[in-house]
Amino acid sequence: MHKTAIPLLFACLANSASADWTAEWQGVWQHPEPIHSPTSVDVARSATGHVLAALAVGHHGFNHAALVRFAADGTFDWLREAVSGETIGMSALGDGSRAAIVDGSGADGARIQVRAYDLATGELAWSDTTRVGRFVGGAHRTATASNGDLLVRASDGGDLVVLRYSADGTPLADWRWSSGQALASADDILALPDGGAMVAGRGAAIGGGYLTVRFAADGAVVFTDREDGELGNPLGSPRLAAVSDGIVVAGAPESRFGVFKAQVWKLSADGARVWTHALPNPAGDFGSLDTAGIATRDDDVFVTLAGNPADGFRLVRLDGADGAVLHDAHGGVGGMPTTLVQATNGRFLVGGFDFIDSSGHVGARIAEFDAEGAPCRASANLGLHGGVAAAGDGDGWLTLGNGAWIDGVGSEALVARYDASAPCERGETVFTNGFDATPARAPQARRDLAL
Numbered sequence: 001m002h003k004t005a006i007p008l009l010f011a012c013l014a015n016s017a018s019a020d021w022t023a024e025w026q027g028v029w030q031h032p033e034p035i036h037s038p039t040s041v042d043v044a045r046s047a048t049g050h051v052l053a054a055l056a057v058g059h060h061g062f063n064h065a066a067l068v069r070f071a072a073d074g075t076f077d078w079l080r081e082a083v084s085g086e087t088i089g090m091s092a093l094g095d096g097s098r099a100a101i102v103d104g105s106g107a108d109g110a111r112i113q114v115r116a117y118d119l120a121t122g123e124l125a126w127s128d129t130t131r132v133g134r135f136v137g138g139a140h141r142t143a144t145a146s147n148g149d150l151l152v153r154a155s156d157g158g159d160l161v162v163l164r165y166s167a168d169g170t171p172l173a174d175w176r177w178s179s180g181q182a183l184a185s186a187d188d189i190l191a192l193p194d195g196g197a198m199v200a201g202r203g204a205a206i207g208g209g210y211l212t213v214r215f216a217a218d219g220a221v222v223f224t225d226r227e228d229g230e231l232g233n234p235l236g237s238p239r240l241a242a243v244s245d246g247i248v249v250a251g252a253p254e255s256r257f258g259v260f261k262a263q264v265w266k267l268s269a270d271g272a273r274v275w276t277h278a279l280p281n282p283a284g285d286f287g288s289l290d291t292a293g294i295a296t297r298d299d300d301v302f303v304t305l306a307g308n309p310a311d312g313f314r315l316v317r318l319d320g321a322d323g324a325v326l327h328d329a330h331g332g333v334g335g336m337p338t339t340l341v342q343a344t345n346g347r348f349l350v351g352g353f354d355f356i357d358s359s360g361h362v363g364a365r366i367a368e369f370d371a372e373g374a375p376c377r378a379s380a381n382l383g384l385h386g387g388v389a390a391a392g393d394g395d396g397w398l399t400l401g402n403g404a405w406i407d408g409v410g411s412e413a414l415v416a417r418y419d420a421s422a423p424c425e426r427g428e429t430v431f432t433n434g435f436d437a438t439p440a441r442a443p444q445a446r447r448d449l450a451l
Contacts, residue, residue: 021377023416024396027051027074028403031412033059038066038413040389041088043400047096048119050077053389053400053415054090054101057081065103067117070415078122082115089141094148094167098125102142102152104135106185112154116169126169133161138187139239139293146195153189153199160186160199160213175219179203179211190240190247196222198247202234210234210251214271223271227263229253235260236290243299243320245269250291250303260288262305264318277323279316283308293340295348300326302373304340304350313337313350313365317373331367332378343392343420346371351390351399354380364388364401368420376424384414396420 029038041054051070056063065084069077084103091100097119104112109132116125133154135141143151145164149172152163158181164172181203190198195217203209209232214222227249236252246268255261265276281289289307296302299320304313313331318324335354342348348369356363364384368376382388384401391398397418402411 021379021418021422023399023418025074026383026414026416027070027076029053029068029070029079029413029415030076031057031079035059035408035410037410038402040387040400040402040413042090042391043389043398043415044090044092044391045393045398046092046099046119050119051398051415051417052090052099052119053413054088055400055413056084056086056088059410065101065113065115067099067101067115068413068415069119069122074415074417080115080117080122080124082113084113085110085135087135087137087141089135089152091142091144091150093144093150098167100142100150100165102135102150104133104154106134106136108134108157110134112152112163114150114152114165116150128165128169128171130171131163132156133163134185136185136187138237140188140190143189143191143197145191145197146193151189151191151197153186153201155184155186155201158182158184158203160184160201160211162189162197162199162215162219173219175215177213177215177221177224179208181208184208184211187237188240190242192242198240198242200238200240200249200251202238205233207232208234210238210249210253212238212240212247212249212267214247223267225249225267225271225273227251227253227265227276229261229263230256236262239291239294241294241296241301243296243301245299246274248294248296248301248320250294252288252290255285257285259286260290262289262291262303262307264291264294264301264303264323266301266320266323275323277318277325279303279305280325280328281307282311292337292352293350295340295342296320297342297346297371302340302348302369304337306336306338306352309335309354313352313367313378315340315348315350315367315369315373315375327373329369329373329375331369331375333365333367333380335365337367338387339390341390341392341397343397344394345420347376347420348373349390349392349397349420351388353387356385362386364399366390366397366399366418368397368424370424374424377422382416385411392420393417
């Protein structure tokens with residue numbers, strides 16, 4: 001098969017005051033079917049130096065989970081796919097020489113399929129279809145344990161579950177915690193350095209609250225936490241991030257005004273509640289505001305927020321000690337953010353989309369912030385139609401999205417790399433700490449749930 005790596009010729013302008021932000025390279029997949037429709041799921045640099053892309057691909061009336069390998073410079077290498085459920089995740093295995101694609105659906109008792117590939121050859125190393133559970137969308141669907149095992153978050157009735165496999169494909173005992181509710185969803189997973197993991201989820205839509213559980217390396221439950229917000233109704237998907245002295249969780253429970261109300265709460269290493277803080281909303285009490293990504297640096301917390309598209313890509317920095325808002329910055333592009341990632345130099349990238357015409361079509365957007373959370377660069381000209389998946393790549397960024405739709409063909413999956421080291425040239429903070437009149441709550445005792 002012919003292999004190509006296509007350099008970008010278009011300029012990425014944040015606005016008239018900033019320099020062009022052009023990708024270092026762009027790679028295009030090659031799909032064997034003449035008509036195909038991809039949706040971006042995840043992108044990452046493997047330990048072997050390759051760029052891996054996970055996509056949902058529609059053709060012949062079925063959804064497929066695809067793993068695509070590109071060379072270090074974006075040259076297409078190979079594609080592997082299989083008929084799949086609607087939810088897809090990707091993780092490295094063992095020493096990083098293999099990668100797993102996991103798929104399933106949101107139905108109770110649905111099959112969860114795992115396929116692991118050797119990244120050097122593209123050969124199927126192992127597969128498993130013996131596990132079942134609800135496998136829904138969310139921030140992270142899978143994780144790599146500190147020993148290289150594969151962790152898959154799922155739910156079974158009211159139980160939050162971690163399905164586990166060794167790197168060579170041996171099924172391991174599940175980790176499981178019962179919420180005591182009839183139905184719960186597992187929405188995010190975070191592998192911990194001690195070999196354990198955190199799982200965040202949601203209970204029943206009415207009164208079920210946000211649920212967080214920490215598992216030890218042996219599967220024992222270390223602690224659980226519940227956050228109800230004002231009404232107990234969990235709306236936005238929860239998101240997890242680690243700090244040196246605990247865990248932070250972001251979510252958006254329903255407010256007493258019936259809208260998403262974004263907030264963040266911090267748990268100590270033993271599960272005690274340290275603080276809980278509502279996030280600043282320029283639309284006021286009646287405007288919905290969800291969290292779209294969370295990250296940490298030097299134990300401070302950075303959250304990107306999805307509210308009114310006119311508010312654009314925002315990055316809010318919270319003091320990790322008490323949850324106070326340190327600053328709230330605007331990235332220079334409008335639209336709805338969907339992801340937040342970090343580079344090794346501390347910079348942040350917010351990815352998302354905005355409407356580009358009156359027919360409802362959307363185009364991808366990215367906004368870069370420096371390590372302190374101040375705006376750096378932005379681009380509304382990625383050449384991607386739809387949303388964007390992104391990942392930190394050393395001192396750069398990887399993006400994954402779709403090219404323009406072509407009648408009778410579909411669209412092509414495009415991967416690109418941007419630098420994260422050029423000088424920051426634009427942007428200003430749009431809100432200050434005084435904007436948010438909601439004080440951080442005082443530290444609270446640990447709140448364990450029924451085990």
